[in-house]
Amino acid sequence: MTMTTKIPVGVLGATGTVGQRFVQLLADHPWFEVTAVTGSERTVGRPYGEGVQWKIEGEPPADIGELIVQPTTTDLALEGKPPLVFSALPTELAREVEPQFAAAGFAVFTNASPFRLTPDVPLLIPEVNPDHLGLVETQRAKRGWPGFIVANANCSTTSAILPLKIWQDAFGLEAALMVTLQAISGAGYPGVASLDIMDNVIPHIGGEDGKLESEPKKLLGKFANGQVDWADIKLSAQANRVPVVDGHLASVSVKLGRSASAAEGIAALEEWQPDTVYRELPSGLARPLRYQPAPDRPQPRLDRDAGAGLAWTVGKVRPCDVLDLRFLALAHNTLRGAASGSILNAELAVVMDYIATF
Amino acid sequence: MTMTTKIPVGVLGATGTVGQRFVQLLADHPWFEVTAVTGSERTVGRPYGEGVQWKIEGEPPADIGELIVQPTTTDLALEGKPPLVFSALPTELAREVEPQFAAAGFAVFTNASPFRLTPDVPLLIPEVNPDHLGLVETQRAKRGWPGFIVANANCSTTSAILPLKIWQDAFGLEAALMVTLQAISGAGYPGVASLDIMDNVIPHIGGEDGKLESEPKKLLGKFANGQVDWADIKLSAQANRVPVVDGHLASVSVKLGRSASAAEGIAALEEWQPDTVYRELPSGLARPLRYQPAPDRPQPRLDRDAGAGLAWTVGKVRPCDVLDLRFLALAHNTLRGAASGSILNAELAVVMDYIATF
Amino acid sequence: MTMTTKIPVGVLGATGTVGQRFVQLLADHPWFEVTAVTGSERTVGRPYGEGVQWKIEGEPPADIGELIVQPTTTDLALEGKPPLVFSALPTELAREVEPQFAAAGFAVFTNASPFRLTPDVPLLIPEVNPDHLGLVETQRAKRGWPGFIVANANCSTTSAILPLKIWQDAFGLEAALMVTLQAISGAGYPGVASLDIMDNVIPHIGGEDGKLESEPKKLLGKFANGQVDWADIKLSAQANRVPVVDGHLASVSVKLGRSASAAEGIAALEEWQPDTVYRELPSGLARPLRYQPAPDRPQPRLDRDAGAGLAWTVGKVRPCDVLDLRFLALAHNTLRGAASGSILNAELAVVMDYIATF
């Protein structure tokens, strides 16, 4: 798929850390061009490059840096059509304004949590459940919106979801016990106080256990007749914050629908191929999942940047004497689990004609 | 119990990090007095205070610092009787010489791993299974040793074992799934390279998963007729190294013998009292287990030093949708899980007349 | 000096991290007894133990935990007299209310910065300039206050000041170039964001370079005729935040009044004795300064707790080819450089009869 002209896009909440990631990643995107950014009252009216407190590596892209920060309203000026926005808004603001943007005709690809479990909003990961994008039609029909909302999953959910999906398809999946070791960048900025996390672990992330115990049921659910039936899986999770900058690691034990050896489990992971439509996404990888046979992998610092931060690294598949199999999975929380994931969702929507047709 | 004169003790492998802890903890012990230290070839013949590379806080105790380091042989000069030694030897050396010391009449309280699962060697934690000390008689009878060996448990096993024991007694215990977040000090010195662990997690500690999946079965086993029948519990474990100096945290899910609510689980922990004999141990605590109701506890840096590093801190008891209940437990790995634990074992042996009688 | 009854004291701003240190340190103080605590609006009226978010090791002392938090006004209820308060207030509030407390008759020992350089306020470190306490008379005479304010020095200034003082007395001191490596706890809570400091150094602490370049001139000044003449020393400083929990390290090069070898510099440090009055302070140490000859000391984690966190550790005295001599110095920033330092100041005031007489 080749674009003759790029699709203009906006970034809502562009001055926060996730917003900065969107701006950074979209700076050289082959299909999208950032033509509008919104931010907090403090930054509105100033050039983005001046107003933003850049907290990630490198510097704000020069051209986006010259865009004047706008308030987060549907008056948002976007050159050209169709209008497509990425949302890095904080939870409560997202809950309020994202439906307004959808009602105003914008296709909203959001990293925020309020609508992830809403029945007619796709909770989408192109490697996992690309067909769930079909919920957009249900959503638009039901609400009468010209636009729509598509959500990505929580960064902790994301870290283990692809191997779970692969084994669900291969063996059936009845239960999963998850313990996550999550990076500080997942809490945004200023986020976690250094006095809390240095030489320490914080075994609690507000609301995260609940997300880990619900989002996978929707992601692994079946889309049919315009709706998603949640998967009938038992989930139990414990999220921990550890002194790591980026990269969420999950230690998972699963009960399968039928027994499978570790070798079968590994083979399923290695043989897996994404849906054919995924091959058309410009940010898509040749190998979205890497199996690392070394016994001490994956590790956040060594594996988080695999595939430009979009790959899952899985390791240490072995029998679990309590359930059936165990494994470790890792994904970059602010890339795969946040901004890059939403961009991939938008690419999928383009390929599936959800952008061109309204 | 009051001692009129202190019992002379030796420390085998006194120059390593665990050996240093023994020396530090025994410096002001009410019952024990260090009169002999052994070390590697490099340090033999030198005053301990000069030969040791002190790697823990503070400085070597002045009087022990003047002891001349001896080689690790049963010729070990100990003033007075009965001879009692604490072993902080590395695994292979412990395997070779600890039986020699027992055969030579020494009571060996070891932190090393080789004999932990040996049927006639007590794997002992006074708060958990004080009656297992009775295995000493079996051991001496079977081997014809005037002395004996008593082992403490691995530091990672230790972190969660007391709440498991309490629930086993209260509700029955069928299975436990454990994920540990372990401190770097558990690997000794130089141990973990900073390049490996900084801004990182290493999801592998050689042999540790196996220890976590076997030692609890012995610790929670039943002592009768001079032997320990291992508990019939299914175990599955994943040990992780995290960038924390001291303190092992375990995230555990359990299947109980009968259903229990989180409130019942917490009540069992809070109402638990150690065996009456424990009250006679000079290092014993009034409250060996603290239940922390705050949702973000226990934390290594805040809770590891509770009870002079001898207490367990337990928190976040809640239902597990896959098994029955979940909890978090934390113990100081080089104190509760190593040197202090062995000293408590020796105190128990004194109270139970295993020292006075040979 | 023996107290028949303890002196009742208050802690202003007792719920912050420095306030918590005051509370912790005063819990078992031989002379002082905390009978009043003040805090922010959120905590006023609640028992201290409930209102405080305890951020340091251990737990709030039981008896102080039952005190009801009061607002920070001079109506502060204190049982008994003389009224003495320790101030852990934030800068702007301290600037406003500390003079009110002094005017109302309280002896205010403050850790806050607003009055450190005020000419008639003693900037006091008992090991360095105990005679400066005499400024209290000037202050009370000038302002007509029944009470007074005594300030301690900034934690970064504190780390290197004692060796500077000793060399000033021994050799004269013309200039000092300082680079500090400061711990995160110096910034309070929440203070430094973990995303800013993990795997990083922040070479800037707002206002700290200026404090380092001015406070030593007053501390090393001469007290005569009721005033302090600042020392004529050139100072240049660069403060850095490093990923260390506690303990400020200073790397210092000095130009002396007369040339001195490294051996002479070390001898001066080792032979130094505090003023005789210091011996009467219950928190005073036998050796307030330790010289560590090992080439890799002092180190924050190994040396910060020396002397219950009240000692200076100095090392690596050697020639400086640009100026005259170099050295390293370390002090615990929240103990020696904050709460413990203020308590020592109050003890000195008691011994010097500044408390008993008003």
Add this chain to the structure above:
Amino acid sequence: MTMTTKIPVGVLGATGTVGQRFVQLLADHPWFEVTAVTGSERTVGRPYGEGVQWKIEGEPPADIGELIVQPTTTDLALEGKPPLVFSALPTELAREVEPQFAAAGFAVFTNASPFRLTPDVPLLIPEVNPDHLGLVETQRAKRGWPGFIVANANCSTTSAILPLKIWQDAFGLEAALMVTLQAISGAGYPGVASLDIMDNVIPHIGGEDGKLESEPKKLLGKFANGQVDWADIKLSAQANRVPVVDGHLASVSVKLGRSASAAEGIAALEEWQPDTVYRELPSGLARPLRYQPAPDRPQPRLDRDAGAGLAWTVGKVRPCDVLDLRFLALAHNTLRGAASGSILNAELAVVMDYIATF
């Protein structure tokens, strides 16, 4: 300059961490192609990709991974001529074999320290003293070698040397006082034990103070008549290890030949241009030095990767009341200060015809 065929090169000591960097950086180099790798006895005879314990991000390049590791001898098989090797050998081995390689006709670009201060060996940084490469002729004439040795500077020296050079040219330079905050990767692998550096600073790096106090004198020296006259500058340095993965930060105060304001100092840095020959180097940057005006920059994590790790970031130029001016400088220690620096040296040698002509 365009290469029709790439120059075959070898990497000596390719399995260590610096050797791995050479391999990684040379994998896609426009002029050089790695055709031989040497390693320790353990790895000799095995494919590089199997023998190496890869410790840096990513994975060994596929094609270099297939090269069979050779012993480090001058029999080294290199396809084609001229032979050029990069040396990442440990100090003692480098001292022994690098002259053998030069004598055997190899151009040796070394990261090792033994010959840095040898009068006829260029200590070379293309942005600082490209003319010093002329020493090669002296070296070859004096020793009768067909090949030669060119050394790069120590990573800590490198961090501050470019701003020192620029000010030397602009204002004259009489003295520099340096305190460095150095990353753990500078110590190689396993290098610094995590127990030593976590929550800590180690104010000592063996031999580093001496390198910082000598190497700049040679680097800033004048090349004339086939020799380098060391600069007459007084230097004093204190090297510290801090818990940072990559990036050495230097805090420097200087005495200039003539007085200059901070504004003049900054202007000199911003106006500086590298030698014209530098423009021909394929790894050369458009802006090798970036001045960061923000008061809290440079920071290791935010600035180390600037210019693919080859740029210097300088900040906080301001008056020094003891000497003249202060500044902060940062460079990536394993890139700019090690492997990338040596590659740039080799590129300069190619451009200056030192490779083509022998």
